[in-house]
Amino acid sequence: MQDPNHPHSPAESMPDEPATTASSPSENADESLSDRTASNDSPAVTKDEETLPQPANAKPLIEVIDLEVTFSETPILSGINRTIQRGQTVAIIGESGCGKTVFMKTLVALLQPTRGQVKFDGQDLNQLPPKELAQIRRRFGFVFQHAALFDSMNIFDNVAFPIRQNEANTTESEVSDRVQQHLHEVGLTDDIASKFPAEISGGMQKRVGLARALVLKPELIVYDEPTTGLDPIMSDVINELILHTRRLYPVTSVVVTHDMHTARKVADRVMMFYPRRMLQADESQILFDGPPSQLEHADDRRVRQFVRGEAGDRLRELNMASA
Numbered sequence: 001m002q003d004p005n006h007p008h009s010p011a012e013s014m015p016d017e018p019a020t021t022a023s024s025p026s027e028n029a030d031e032s033l034s035d036r037t038a039s040n041d042s043p044a045v046t047k048d049e050e051t052l053p054q055p056a057n058a059k060p061l062i063e064v065i066d067l068e069v070t071f072s073e074t075p076i077l078s079g080i081n082r083t084i085q086r087g088q089t090v091a092i093i094g095e096s097g098c099g100k101t102v103f104m105k106t107l108v109a110l111l112q113p114t115r116g117q118v119k120f121d122g123q124d125l126n127q128l129p130p131k132e133l134a135q136i137r138r139r140f141g142f143v144f145q146h147a148a149l150f151d152s153m154n155i156f157d158n159v160a161f162p163i164r165q166n167e168a169n170t171t172e173s174e175v176s177d178r179v180q181q182h183l184h185e186v187g188l189t190d191d192i193a194s195k196f197p198a199e200i201s202g203g204m205q206k207r208v209g210l211a212r213a214l215v216l217k218p219e220l221i222v223y224d225e226p227t228t229g230l231d232p233i234m235s236d237v238i239n240e241l242i243l244h245t246r247r248l249y250p251v252t253s254v255v256v257t258h259d260m261h262t263a264r265k266v267a268d269r270v271m272m273f274y275p276r277r278m279l280q281a282d283e284s285q286i287l288f289d290g291p292p293s294q295l296e297h298a299d300d301r302r303v304r305q306f307v308r309g310e311a312g313d314r315l316r317e318l319n320m321a322s323a
């Protein structure tokens, strides 16, 4: 069912790929390489050290009100009401196809909801004229699953790209300083700057993607499956970098992930989505919303099954209950 105020389907109303300067489809699909030396570059930071104090009456950075996203009459998300406070790191988990990415895209206005509102810093993203929306998008940083680097540019130019696109008055010397600073922050050394994405490992590419996302000092960073395709050690380096980033900047983070280790380690709040089609009409689509330490003790059996990686109810669906 579509809202008459939004006559187009979500897929038609907004480009389904990032429209920001920090994005480009990458031809680099190779995430198989690792860079184990990097683990020494990334100081371990615990979440408890990093929790940002919130005034009792602090206004949330993000407000999601009665959100619904429907594709071809099929509701993917509905009845979602949530707020995200400044400085929070929220992991979005849930089985494949439950709508995690769709939710993340609506948060950053890459996708227009069928109904409902997404407010960023009090502004309804879907009511903003294109120019103001473009300005707000500069306050977002995106870290994509496959890093999404420009293959034809070297690493320096990849990281410099958002600055050159958005800050015409910045001198090349300032650009150089900032690129160097952000590469160092993600544990990369200067000699990488002249290399091309194809010449570095998948783990390094993800770190370059993070450096590029940080270069405009975003208030919100969205990470789309940041550890997918990486070995366990490199995955943990990325987790440490997410924590490290929060120590350096008062950034709010939304991390879409299948990796329970990532969710437990980086998030101070986890939301678990469930496929709309498998719920009763009056059931909340977010089965769990709380600290990661409580996941194992969730009242809802489906949450406990998910975090333990048990097929559970799915076996019954497949008539494999006795398998």
Ligand SMILES: Nc1ncnc2c1ncn2[C@@H]1O[C@H](COP(=O)(O)OP(=O)(O)OP(=O)(O)O)[C@@H](O)[C@H]1O
Pocket: 011, 016, 071, 076, 094, 095, 096, 097, 098, 099, 100, 101, 102, 103
């Ligand atoms: N642009 C689109 N047009 C039509 N259907 C879409 C579109 N984007 C997503 N969907 C559908 O919405 C559902 C949720 O997709 P989404 O990508 O959010 O899942 P997910 O939870 O992120 O899954 P995964 O963990 O596998 O990435 C899927 O059934 C998908 O096919």
